[in-house]
Amino acid sequence: MLCKYGTNRVIEPIGVLPQAAVKLDNSPQIHANELLIDVISLNIDSASFTQLKEEAGGDKGKIAEKILEIVNTRGKMQNPVTGSGGMLIGTVAGIGELFPDKSLKIGDKIATLVSLSLTPLKIAKIKEIHADIDRVDVEAQAILFESGLYAKLPDDMPESLALAALDVAGAPAQTAKLVKPGDSVLILGGGGKSGVLCCAEAKKRAGVTGRVVAVYHLPEDGERLLANDLCHEAVQADVTKPLELLEKVLQANNGKEYDLSINVVNVPNSETASILPVRDGGTCYLFSMAVSFTKAALGAEGVGKDVTMIVGNGYTKGHAEITLAALRENPKLKKLFQERYVRI
Numbered sequence: 001m002l003c004k005y006g007t008n009r010v011i012e013p014i015g016v017l018p019q020a021a022v023k024l025d026n027s028p029q030i031h032a033n034e035l036l037i038d039v040i041s042l043n044i045d046s047a048s049f050t051q052l053k054e055e056a057g058g059d060k061g062k063i064a065e066k067i068l069e070i071v072n073t074r075g076k077m078q079n080p081v082t083g084s085g086g087m088l089i090g091t092v093a094g095i096g097e098l099f100p101d102k103s104l105k106i107g108d109k110i111a112t113l114v115s116l117s118l119t120p121l122k123i124a125k126i127k128e129i130h131a132d133i134d135r136v137d138v139e140a141q142a143i144l145f146e147s148g149l150y151a152k153l154p155d156d157m158p159e160s161l162a163l164a165a166l167d168v169a170g171a172p173a174q175t176a177k178l179v180k181p182g183d184s185v186l187i188l189g190g191g192g193k194s195g196v197l198c199c200a201e202a203k204k205r206a207g208v209t210g211r212v213v214a215v216y217h218l219p220e221d222g223e224r225l226l227a228n229d230l231c232h233e234a235v236q237a238d239v240t241k242p243l244e245l246l247e248k249v250l251q252a253n254n255g256k257e258y259d260l261s262i263n264v265v266n267v268p269n270s271e272t273a274s275i276l277p278v279r280d281g282g283t284c285y286l287f288s289m290a291v292s293f294t295k296a297a298l299g300a301e302g303v304g305k306d307v308t309m310i311v312g313n314g315y316t317k318g319h320a321e322i323t324l325a326a327l328r329e330n331p332k333l334k335k336l337f338q339e340r341y342v343r344i
Contacts, residue, residue, distance in 0.1 A: 006145035019118035024075035026120040036094030039140040043167040044086040046266040047290040048079035049134040078117035084289040085116030113149035151320040164341035168194035172201040173319035179205035189265035190214025191221025199230040228332040239270035271296040287312030
C-alpha cells in the first residue's frame with residue numbers, strides 16, 4: 001500500500017513514520033508517488049556533524065566511514081547520537097506517475113527541505129568532505145516521498161550558496177515571524193550559519209527601536225557579526241555556563257531582560273542559558289538539534305521562569321523564499337555566506 005508519508009519504506013519497526021524508524025528500504029526503484037534524486041551533496045545537520053567530527057578526532061576518513069556505516073545500517077543519514085540528519089541537493093532522476101508536482105522535469109536541480117533523518121538514501125561513494133561547512137559531496141541516490149518538501153534551486157545565485165542557506169531555512173523564517181518591532185532579541189550561536197541569518201532577520205524585523213545581541217564562541221565570529229552590521233552588540237560567552245553568560249548579555253542590553261531568545265548552537269547543555277536572560281512572558285525559540293527539551297522544560301520550572309518555549313521546526317510556510325530573500329536583500333550577508341560557506 002502506498003503512503004504519502006513513506007511508511008511503506010519502513011523496515012523496522014513496522015507502524016512508525018520514516019523519521020522514527022530504525023531502518024528504511026533505500027532501494028532506488030521508486031514507487032508511483034515518489035521522486036528519485038541523483039544526489040550531489042549532503043549538508044549534515046550542524047549538531048550531527050559536530051558530534052561526528054569529535055568522535056573521529058577530526059579525521060575525514062573516519063568521518064566518511066561513520067557516515068557510510070550509518071547509511072548502510074539505517075538506510076538513511078540519521079545520526080544515532082543526535083537523532084538529526086540534514087538535507088541534500090541533487091537532480092531529479094525519476095518521477096513516479098502519481099507524484100503530485102507535475103511541473104518537475106528529469107534533470108531539474110532541487111534541494112530537499114525535509115530531514116535526511118527520514119529520507120531513504122543509498123551512497124555509492126563519498127567524494128569529498130568539507131568539514132568546515134558540514135558538507136559531504138557524494139555519488140548517491142535518495143527518495144523523496146509525496147509529502148516531502150523541496151525547492152527548485154534559484155538561477156540568480158550559485159547552487160552552493162543556495163544550499164548553504166536552505167539547509168537552515170527554518171530558523172531565519174521562524175525568526176521573521178517571531179520578532180516584532182521594538183523587541184530585544186538574544187541569539188545564542190549567532191556566529192554560525194543559521195545564527196548570522198537569524199541575526200540579519202531579527203535586526204530587520206525589530207527595526208530602529210529594537211535591539212539584537214548575538215552570543216558567539218570564536219573571536220573572529222564576533223568581528224564578522226559587527227563588521228557586517230548583523231547585530232547591535234556581540235558577546236563572547238560559553239553557552240554551557242549560564243550565570244556567566246547571563247551577566248554579560250544583560251549588560252549588553254542595558255541591564256534589561258530580553259523579549260525573545262533564539263538558540264541555534266550546535267553543542268549540548270545550552271538550555272538554561274537560553275531561558276535565564278528572558279523576561280517573564282517572553283519567548284525562547286529552541287531551534288538547535290542539540291537541545292534537550294526535557295532539560296529546557298525542567299530548567300525553566302527550576303528557575304521560576306514563566307516563558308513560552310517553542311520547539312524548533314525546520315519548516316514554516318514560505319521558509320525557503322524568506323531565507324533566499326534575506327541573501328538577495330542584504331549584500332553584506334550574501335558576501336559573508338559566499339566567503340564562509342560556498343565551495344566550488
